[in-house]
Amino acid sequence: MALDVPYRSIPDMFLKRVAATPDRQAFAHPAADDSGPVWLTWSQMGRRAKAIAAGLHGLGVGLENPVAILANTRIEWVLADFGIMCAGGATTTVYPTTEPEDAIHIVADSGSRVLFAENPAQAAKIAGADLPALTHVVLFDGTPDPAAALPQLTLADLEERGERALAAEPDLIDMIVAGIGPDHLATLIYTSGTTGRPKGVELLHGGWCWEGVAQAHLGLLREDDLQYLWLPLSHSFGKTLLCGATHVGLPTYVDGRVDKLVDLLGVIRPSLMCGAPRVFEKVYNKSVTTAQSGGGAKAKIFAWAVEVGKRKVALEQAGSAVPAGLRLRYRVAEKLVFSKLQARLGGRIRVLVSGAAPLSPEIATFFAAANLPISEGYGLTETSAGNFVNPPDGLRIGTVGKAMGDLECRIDADGEILVRGRPVMRGYHNLPEETAAAFTEDGFFRTGDIGTLDAQGYLRITDRKKDLVKTSGGKYVAPSHIEGMFKAICPYTSQAVVIGQARNYCTMLVTLDPDAIKGWAAGTELAGRDYAEIVAAPEAQAMVEEYVAQLNSKLNRWETIKKVTILPRDLTIEDGEITPSLKIKRRGVETNFASEIDKMYAGTLAEL
Incomplete structure (x- = not known):
């Protein structure tokens, strides 16, 4: 049965929510002194988003024109996103951890007209780049640089411009929103990817509205919930939660400070967290x-x-x-x-x-x-x-x-x-050949994942198609399955990466959780030492090998881990070893730790 989606676009859904429950709590952010959450009502969100939209309209942003956001998860991200949508633009997301080279590629490839940057340091990532479509930079924090090559203004400046425009033309945004339909471009989200340069994924208004309705239909979201949203809003997971919260009208606390998450859960006391x-x-x-x-x-x-x-x-x-x-x-x-x-x-x-x-x-x-x-x-x-x-x-x-x-x-x-349906992308931006290759002849999207469906319709994922390891003996191994098993067996694990492609046995690289391993070392001769010293100690190696032995007892013979190396540091986004959504970038790991891997295969015929 077709899912009934009663909206033409995200801004249509947003403005209907504002009209339906204007005085209900919508989104909160941490107070400047961290004394607790500061709430905005749907009416307040609506006023600010419309002002941002009118400001963007004055800067030349029109239907399907990309506008980039380069910032951490915060209330200004949400306001800017709704403002872009209400102006008819398409939000282009850039992770705050993105290196300048990739940030420039995303802004250039998308053809973004305006860039919202968290602060001058983020804005500096695109300084001096050849970006002919980009006309302005809007800062969430900090002071605009009058000497910048591109005009800079604060978010408050943009809102003031928009308020003046709306005073002269009160129906401006309502008229723009009326012209946005389900098949218009809503977002360009660049896949961080486990290999290669990021590709822009074109996602439409109809698909995002479908997401919001589908979440409520399943009972995942209710209007009496309180959501804690800390996920990167540059990622599609965060975006789909914004759509769900808008459709349902549930209050959402927005705070991307992951280091504060555990402490703040007791303060915010959410009923829903993803x-x-x-x-x-x-x-x-x-x-x-x-x-x-x-x-x-x-x-x-x-x-x-x-x-x-x-x-x-x-x-x-x-x-x-x-x-x-x-x-x-x-x-x-x-x-x-x-x-x-x-x-x-x-x-x-x-x-x-x-x-x-x-x-x-x-x-x-x-x-x-x-x-x-x-x-x-x-x-x-x-x-x-x-x-x-x-x-x-x-x-x-x-x-x-x-x-x-x-x-x-x-x-x-x-x-x-x-898979096939409304939430599936229109295609990869400016990549027609890759778009064509991503779909079957009858319009199903090729996910690249291997899985099975049971009689009740439950899906079980086996592994990434491209991540399956084939040993030199011709046996297939699913790395993420083994890695997940090990994380459950060894409570000191941070990351685990199985190696074995074209090798005659499997090995594993392991990083340990810094807090957990220091607790393990307390009361021993290793107490007080730094992470690298603790994990290099024979006692740590013996402890991990004992957990590997437990893992091997649960695996097929060809899957067993013959050797394990504890790395001297955790995997990082900055070193190209994990994506911002915390997926392992296997090629990056294998490149950065090639010498450690080679030692585990030294003296074998693994390379033949």
């Missing part, structure tokens, strides 16, 4: 290592509670009744152990959603055992992020859930997942 698996892995690591370091009775009670929770989850997953005795033991486990973890996340969580990368089933089971079930989802930048998700009342651990809305899906002969 994130990448790394956030849930860190919470898991902290819970397990804290219990283990407590030793004695504390560690035993924790282990008992987790075991009770897992038994309850196993029965629920199998569709079986939970016996009264187990229900009673679980209530005790929740009071003694799980209530503390629930409190750490604010004590009001109704829905957690994980996306952007695979979530280990073991970690998903742990959270479900703690009565904090994670609805894992799946989608790509090219398909507006949200395609499949586990419904809150129908969680199946190890799957990414069912197709959202009326999205079509089929599995190709080689196992590749193919």
